[in-house]
Amino acid sequence: MNRRFTRILITLTAFVTGLLICGGVWAQGDVNKDTDYRKLKPPGSYGTVIMNSYSKESSAVNPVVFPHWAHRGKYTCKACHTDLGFKLKANTTGVTQADIEGGKYCAACHNGTVSFGANECNRCHSYGIQVKENSKIEDSLKGLPTDHFGNKVNWVSAANDKKITPGAAPGGKNDLTSLDLDIIIPVTKFTPHPPDVKFPHKPHTEQLDCATCHPSIFKQQKGGNTDMSMMKIISGQYCGTCHTKVAFPLDDCFRCHSQPPPKIEEPKADEKAAEKK
Numbered sequence: 001m002n003r004r005f006t007r008i009l010i011t012l013t014a015f016v017t018g019l020l021i022c023g024g025v026w027a028q029g030d031v032n033k034d035t036d037y038r039k040l041k042p043p044g045s046y047g048t049v050i051m052n053s054y055s056k057e058s059s060a061v062n063p064v065v066f067p068h069w070a071h072r073g074k075y076t077c078k079a080c081h082t083d084l085g086f087k088l089k090a091n092t093t094g095v096t097q098a099d100i101e102g103g104k105y106c107a108a109c110h111n112g113t114v115s116f117g118a119n120e121c122n123r124c125h126s127y128g129i130q131v132k133e134n135s136k137i138e139d140s141l142k143g144l145p146t147d148h149f150g151n152k153v154n155w156v157s158a159a160n161d162k163k164i165t166p167g168a169a170p171g172g173k174n175d176l177t178s179l180d181l182d183i184i185i186p187v188t189k190f191t192p193h194p195p196d197v198k199f200p201h202k203p204h205t206e207q208l209d210c211a212t213c214h215p216s217i218f219k220q221q222k223g224g225n226t227d228m229s230m231m232k233i234i235s236g237q238y239c240g241t242c243h244t245k246v247a248f249p250l251d252d253c254f255r256c257h258s259q260p261p262p263k264i265e266e267p268k269a270d271e272k273a274a275e276k277k
């Protein structure tokens with residue numbers, strides 16, 4: 001029984017390691033159509049939202065392309081998602097061009113002073129066209145600490161190293177309170193289990209309001225989210241609200257499953273003898 005358990009665990013560890021190595025190889029450019037295990041999004045389209053709730057019906061303009069990576073260096077998540085009222089799900093905010101012309105939403109900054117103005121239609125309505133004024137991710141994020149997944153930037157290190165200093169929106173307040181509280185989420189719903197998960201409040205509360213997560217995404221109680229599972233996370237709930245779309249993607253298993261792995265038990269002496277027979 002124990003040996004079977006050990007074997008399954010080794011297989012699982014090998015599988016997960018395999019996935020990670022694939023990621024590493026991909027990062028070196030060696031994964032192609034024949035060898036990749038599945039397509040990873042190119043870094044420039046990870047976290048890029050296509051806003052087309054109105055524009056798809058109007059032939060006058062292309063849908064809007066909003067790149068998170070072009071904004072994360074200057075602004076916290078809270079600046080846009082709490083202070084300016086953008087929702088955490090694509091095409092649910094209901095921005096109209098009248099809002100833009102009235103200085104709301106994007107135009108809190110895209111007013112010709114903080115950044116380009118609302119008259120430069122194509123820079124936002126850029127779906128399906130090349131806009132030469134808009135930058136490429138590799139030029140824009142040059143020099144930031146790298147990572148294998150998502151935008152291929154380690155946003156936490158970038159902020160810790162002061163390479164970026166995300167702050168408030170114009171007129172907003174930078175009043176986030178960083179909470180240094182790690183929560184270990186034990187992985188109990190699956191045997192053999194992968195390493196337990198460590199949820200660090202610190203990098204999250206430097207970017208996000210408590211109310212973004214509590215209570216709408218997580219009950220504010222250790223072990224209180226009994227319904228959480230990896231499947232739900234993959235389908236975009238719980239951690240997956242952000243870690244499938246904008247924050248580093250789920251491919252990076254061990255960045256969450258970061259606790260020391262469960263010990264693989266040595267076969268006992270009598271089992272070893274039995275194996276020899």
Ligand code: HEC
Nearest residue numbers: 071075076077080086088089090091092093241242245246
């Ligand atoms: C400059 C403004 C801005 C900043 C900063 C920002 N966002 Fe967003 N975010 C948006 C907009 C705009 C949308 C699209 C909303 C819509 O379509 O209704 C969006 C959508 C999202 C979505 C949903 C994406 C989808 O495909 O459904 C998530 C998740 C998200 N943001 C997370 C974050 C996180 C996490 C941060 C901080 C690291 C962040 N955002 C920072 C403006 C911003």
Ligand code: HEC
Nearest residue numbers: 064065066070075105106108109114115123124134135169
């Ligand atoms: C809180 C301020 C702020 C808000 C809100 C904001 N932006 Fe920006 N945006 C900026 C700034 C500043 C830059 C310039 C970034 C730079 O030069 O590093 C920028 C750059 C851009 C770029 C150019 C990126 C590139 O490739 O060079 C696009 C496109 C863009 N924003 C679209 C949008 C859209 C669409 C919205 C609303 C859905 C929006 N922005 C909301 C501040 C904002």
Ligand code: HEC
Nearest residue numbers: 051052053054055095096097098106110118119120121124
């Ligand atoms: C700073 C970014 C930005 C700029 C610049 C911009 N728009 Fe928009 N516009 C948006 C966003 C965001 C939406 C909402 C998209 C959606 O959800 O479909 C929108 C929606 C629209 C819509 C459809 C909704 C409605 O209210 O009718 C039209 C038409 C439109 N824009 C025209 C224009 C024109 C014309 C210009 C140039 C004069 C322009 N936009 C410049 C961001 C921008």
Ligand code: HEC
Nearest residue numbers: 179183199204205208209210213218220221222223224225
């Ligand atoms: C990114 C989402 C997120 C944000 C933002 C966030 N939390 Fe949490 N919080 C969690 C998760 C996940 C747990 C653990 C829930 C579980 O174990 O099921 C938690 C648990 C807690 C707990 C329970 C600790 C215990 O021992 O029972 C407290 C208290 C808490 N958070 C306070 C805060 C405060 C205060 C803020 C703002 C400064 C905040 N959280 C911001 C996700 C978040």
Ligand code: HEC
Nearest residue numbers: 155156197198199203217238239241242246247248255256
């Ligand atoms: C509301 C959005 C949101 C939710 C929900 C969320 N995260 Fe995050 N998380 C972020 C952002 C933003 C970062 C910064 C790094 C990045 O963007 O890649 C981050 C970073 C992290 C880091 C990296 C810390 C480091 O030091 O490198 C870990 C680990 C992490 N999250 C685990 C979790 C876990 C586990 C959950 C669910 C229990 C969760 N997160 C839920 C937005 C979120």
Ligand code: HEC
Nearest residue numbers: 185187189190197228229230231239243250251252253256
């Ligand atoms: C953003 C953080 C995060 C990432 C990245 C992540 N997981 Fe998880 N995973 C969790 C959390 C949180 C749980 C615990 C759910 C619970 O039981 O409460 C979990 C649970 C699990 C479980 C136990 C089954 C279950 O549904 O609870 C397995 C197996 C698992 N993860 C595998 C993986 C693999 C393989 C990867 C990489 C492909 C991965 N995880 C990436 C957060 C993450």
